[in-house]
Amino acid sequence: MNAWLVSLLGGIALSGISVFGTGSTLASVIPVPADYDGEGRVDTAVYQNGLWSLFIFPPFSSSPSTRIDWGGAPQDIPLPADYDGDGKADLAIYRDGVWFILRSSDGEQTTVDWGGVLSDVPVPADYDGDGKADLAVYRDGVWFILRSSDGGGAPSIWAEQLKIFQCQRTMTAMGK
Ligand SMILES: [Ca+2]
Ligand SMILES: [Ca+2]
Numbered sequence: 001m002n003a004w005l006v007s008l009l010g011g012i013a014l015s016g017i018s019v020f021g022t023g024s025t026l027a028s029v030i031p032v033p034a035d036y037d038g039e040g041r042v043d044t045a046v047y048q049n050g051l052w053s054l055f056i057f058p059p060f061s062s063s064p065s066t067r068i069d070w071g072g073a074p075q076d077i078p079l080p081a082d083y084d085g086d087g088k089a090d091l092a093i094y095r096d097g098v099w100f101i102l103r104s105s106d107g108e109q110t111t112v113d114w115g116g117v118l119s120d121v122p123v124p125a126d127y128d129g130d131g132k133a134d135l136a137v138y139r140d141g142v143w144f145i146l147r148s149s150d151g152g153g154a155p156s157i158w159a160e161q162l163k164i165f166q167c168q169r170t171m172t173a174m175g176k
């Protein structure tokens, strides 16, 4: 029975490794789905140790359509999003407060300092609605958003409103 279980698990692991085309374990594989070719459908993709394997849809295949090296430091966090607003997701890495973005529009790199505190959680998204993802970090209840529309930085109104809201909640909880 034990041998059967080991065999089964080994089969699953091997199957996964063959799909991702990389060695070692699957523990470091991070799914990074996004619309990389900009045709409207989200493409499956995985990130492992700096290697991005993109499976552009269609067709489904066990071999990636594209492999790109971008990042690779142990602390790197892959954050694909459309930062340059051309409709295609850009490969991006957050590393200790520095964002390394590989622009899909021209293949060049954008490097921006935004964040960097240990507790920062990077949360890029298009907060100002101009079609480009904005760099953002969530820090201890406050959202720090770097607006792509005008380059303005928060902790802006949202952060202040959130603080007021939290204050009101605290006061309510205290019966004041
Ligand atoms: Ca797509
Ligand atoms: Ca893009």
Ligand SMILES: [Ca+2]
Pocket (backbone or CB within 6 Å): 125, 126, 127, 128, 129, 130, 131, 132, 133, 134, 147, 148, 149
């Ligand atoms: Ca934006």
